[in-house]
Each structure stands twice: as C-alpha cells, then as structure tokens.
Amino acid sequence: MKSIRFHQHGAPEVLKVEEVPDPSPRDGQVLLEIKAAGINHLDIWVRRGMPGLSIPLPRIPGADAAGVVREIGPGVDAVKVGQRVLLNPHTSCGVCEFCTGGDMSMCLRYAIWGEHVDGTYAERMVVPATSVIPIPDTLPFDQAAAAPLVFLTSWRMLMVRGRVRAGEDVLIHAAGAGVGTICVQLAKLAGARVIATASTDEKCGKAKALGADFAVNHAREDVVKRVREITGKRGVDVVVDYIGKETWGKSLLCLRRGGRLVTCGATSGYDPTEDLRHVFYRQIEIHGSTMGNNSDLSASLRCLFQGKVRPLIDAVLPLKDAAEAHRRIEARETFGKVVLLT
Ligand SMILES: [Zn+2]
The missing domain is CATH 3.40.50.720 (NAD(P)-binding Rossmann-like Domain)
Structure with a gap:
C-alpha cells in the first residue's frame, strides 16, 4: 500500500511517497481503509523532530483519520466490516493509576498515532477495535478526519x-x-x-x-x-x-x-x-492541557455529530501532496484544517 514516510527529521521535503507492506489485523484489531487523513500541527513537530522525544524512523505521521472497516481480527464483535468510522487519535495502557482514574492523557504509556507509533498518512492501518468510533452516514470522511484531535x-x-x-x-x-x-x-x-x-x-x-x-x-x-x-x-x-x-x-x-x-x-x-x-x-x-480523555472526546464528538460545531477545512489534497500541505500550514497560509485524501 501507499504511505507517506520520513527517514530523517527536517523540512517538508523529507515526506516521501513510499510503498509499504499491507498490514493485517490480529486478535482484537481491525483493518481500517483510510479515506481521509487530517493534518495537525503535531505532525509538523514530529516531522521536524522534538528535543527530548526520540521517534523511531522511518515513521508514517498522522493522528487523525476516517474511513471504512475492511477486515476484523479474531475476537472482535463490536465492530462490523463496512462500518464508516473515525479513528480515536490516542491510546493508553488502561491499567495505571491515571487510566483507572479516568485521566488517560496523563498515562506514562499514553500514545498518539503518528508520534509514538506509525500513523494515518497511508491507505490502510491496523488499529485496536476499541480505537474506531462509528460516524453518522451523513458525515463526509474529510470532515470526520479533520475533527478528532482538535475537537x-x-x-x-x-x-x-x-x-x-x-x-x-x-x-x-x-x-x-x-x-x-x-x-x-x-x-x-x-x-x-x-x-x-x-x-x-x-x-x-x-x-x-x-x-x-x-x-x-x-x-x-x-x-x-x-x-x-x-x-x-x-x-x-x-x-x-x-x-x-x-x-x-x-x-x-x-x-x-x-x-x-x-x-x-x-x-x-x-x-x-x-x-x-x-x-x-x-x-x-x-x-x-494536552489532548484529553475519552470522555472529552465523546463530549466533543457529540457536538460534531449533532452539527453544532463543524471542522473548518481550508484545503483537501491528495495523499501524495503531504509535503505541500505541511508547507502551507507552516507558512500560516491556511485557515482551518488541511486534509489528505487517499
Ligand atoms: Zn495508563
């Protein structure tokens, strides 16, 4: 499948279109066919490199995505093949004092797609079944992909x-x-x-x-x-x-x-x-404040699903133009979000 990866930190040009092996879901996972990937400022920090944070390379950036569940792994029953979903942008350990207390964004093993693990600038992605959230049929993929992290x-x-x-x-x-x-x-x-x-x-x-x-x-x-x-x-x-x-x-x-x-x-x-x-x-x-908890995500997404708050999309570009998209955001040319379509 096609993906956008970088092998070294630097300017937008380090983002390259690359062929990578197709992933397949294991126990408790689903294969997400990504229709749209939303870009966040976080992706730019990750691409440039951040002091004190070691990012294994090469890396596929991107925390936000929306698409369709194409396969489910063993043991998954809450999610159906063909379901339209968006990706929950974060994961955590689920068992530490912060996670069990409802404060997952303070978890020492808190992870954001595209930063700590490979992300959404790709045609497909394997994620835990618990990380996909069904979206209304009327919500376009580009809007669903522009929402999660900023909401x-x-x-x-x-x-x-x-x-x-x-x-x-x-x-x-x-x-x-x-x-x-x-x-x-x-x-x-x-x-x-x-x-x-x-x-x-x-x-x-x-x-x-x-x-x-x-x-x-x-x-x-x-x-x-x-x-x-x-x-x-x-x-x-x-x-x-x-x-x-x-x-x-x-x-x-x-x-x-x-x-x-x-x-x-x-x-x-x-x-x-x-x-x-x-x-x-x-x-x-x-x-x-950094990111948030699942309760914050649910509350904010209700505003999205009810049409009370809408993601503002400045531009929609093909996945291959990820470097151009980053350049526009860094030059402060954009008002709202830039979304990549696969
Ligand atoms: Zn935890």
Missing part, C-alpha cells in the same frame, strides 16, 4: 481546564489554527463572548464568520489595548494560548484578576519571558 484538545482546554461558562469573555489567539477554529465555536456554544486574534484582515473576517464577537488583527493592532477597550479595562476571564513565546506576556496582561490562562502548545517557541508579578499579584491561574 478533543479544544474541549479539554476550554470546557474542562478553562471551565468556560456563559457570560464570560474568552480570548483566543490565532483563531485560524485548527484548534482555534474549534475553540471559537465551542466558546460560543458555551455562551461566552469571544475575542479572536488573527494575522490578516481576511482571517479576522473568517473568525467572525465562525462566531467570534470581535476579531483583532495582531499584525497591526495592539491586542492588549484592544482587549482592555472591549472589556472596559476589566480583562478577559480566559485566554487560550498555544502560540507561546510571541503571545505569552500579552496573554497575562489580557486577563482579569483571577483569570485563567490555558495552554496546549507553543508554536512560536517554548521559552517566553514572564513577569511573575502578573501571576501572583493578580492571582492568575495557569492550566496546562
């Missing part, structure tokens, strides 16, 4: 860690990122007032079309000043920051006293400078 991440960040409630003000940086487009919709669904930031007027317009009450062009406007104007100098209740170095200091200044800062990443750098006085004097809460 999971956004739900946990906003609803669980950030505890966003009706009537609160929420600032969402880089609303054009995959997670951003979902956070804007979820925060609105929760009844919050949303201030989004984006790098161009065009992206600001798209953020407002998604439901943001205000959109600030951070390339030419002072975000802190605008937030203070919009909130009558009070500041926002919650800031969602996955940009890191470029935005962290501003995020602290945008919060009200006792406000919550939630972070699930640092696309511009991990090492911001921070004035701790803003944290202790103003009693700011800082919440780390």
Whole structure:
C-alpha cells in the first residue's frame, strides 16, 4: 500500500511517497481503509523532530483519520466490516493509576498515532477495535478526519481546564489554527463572548464568520489595548494560548484578576519571558492541557455529530501532496484544517 514516510527529521521535503507492506489485523484489531487523513500541527513537530522525544524512523505521521472497516481480527464483535468510522487519535495502557482514574492523557504509556507509533498518512492501518468510533452516514470522511484531535484538545482546554461558562469573555489567539477554529465555536456554544486574534484582515473576517464577537488583527493592532477597550479595562476571564513565546506576556496582561490562562502548545517557541508579578499579584491561574480523555472526546464528538460545531477545512489534497500541505500550514497560509485524501 501507499504511505507517506520520513527517514530523517527536517523540512517538508523529507515526506516521501513510499510503498509499504499491507498490514493485517490480529486478535482484537481491525483493518481500517483510510479515506481521509487530517493534518495537525503535531505532525509538523514530529516531522521536524522534538528535543527530548526520540521517534523511531522511518515513521508514517498522522493522528487523525476516517474511513471504512475492511477486515476484523479474531475476537472482535463490536465492530462490523463496512462500518464508516473515525479513528480515536490516542491510546493508553488502561491499567495505571491515571487510566483507572479516568485521566488517560496523563498515562506514562499514553500514545498518539503518528508520534509514538506509525500513523494515518497511508491507505490502510491496523488499529485496536476499541480505537474506531462509528460516524453518522451523513458525515463526509474529510470532515470526520479533520475533527478528532482538535475537537478533543479544544474541549479539554476550554470546557474542562478553562471551565468556560456563559457570560464570560474568552480570548483566543490565532483563531485560524485548527484548534482555534474549534475553540471559537465551542466558546460560543458555551455562551461566552469571544475575542479572536488573527494575522490578516481576511482571517479576522473568517473568525467572525465562525462566531467570534470581535476579531483583532495582531499584525497591526495592539491586542492588549484592544482587549482592555472591549472589556472596559476589566480583562478577559480566559485566554487560550498555544502560540507561546510571541503571545505569552500579552496573554497575562489580557486577563482579569483571577483569570485563567490555558495552554496546549507553543508554536512560536517554548521559552517566553514572564513577569511573575502578573501571576501572583493578580492571582492568575495557569492550566496546562494536552489532548484529553475519552470522555472529552465523546463530549466533543457529540457536538460534531449533532452539527453544532463543524471542522473548518481550508484545503483537501491528495495523499501524495503531504509535503505541500505541511508547507502551507507552516507558512500560516491556511485557515482551518488541511486534509489528505487517499
Ligand atoms: Zn495508563
């Protein structure tokens, strides 16, 4: 079968179309025929290489996929051949203190497809039967493949860690990122007032079309000043920051006293400078968040299946164009998700 693999870390060009052996399901597994694979920023970190994380090479990247179950292994009865499904993007040991306590994303053996094991940029994949989730017949494969990781991440960040409630003000940086487009919709669904930031007027317009009450062009406007104007100098209740170095200091200044800062990443750098006085004097809460638990995934996918939150797809490209897709995302040319079709 065809797959996209890389043999060394580096620029998008390291992603090569390669023929690999067809997998076949064993006990408790299913063979998933992948129709669409969603790209996440995580895939770019994995391709570039991350300090402290050793990734066995070669590697097939990709955490998100949707497709059809084509074969089932021995002992599988909850899943049927021909079923349309999406892939649960993570697995964990199931027996440690965190897993048994319902906090699988803290499991020491927590794994994401495409990072810790081969992923979804391929025509087929063998996964545990417990990792596929049936999707409605009316949900197209590209939308189903664009959803899981960003829905999971956004739900946990906003609803669980950030505890966003009706009537609160929420600032969402880089609303054009995959997670951003979902956070804007979820925060609105929760009844919050949303201030989004984006790098161009065009992206600001798209953020407002998604439901943001205000959109600030951070390339030419002072975000802190605008937030203070919009909130009558009070500041926002919650800031969602996955940009890191470029935005962290501003995020602290945008919060009200006792406000919550939630972070699930640092696309511009991990090492911001921070004035701790803003944290202790103003009693700011800082919440780390990564991926989420199966309960977070189920809750967020109900919003997808009911049509209340939709994945925003910027482009759909053939699998062979994975390198071009990565290039577009890294150049910040996209608003929403890029999906690969097999
Ligand atoms: Zn565990």
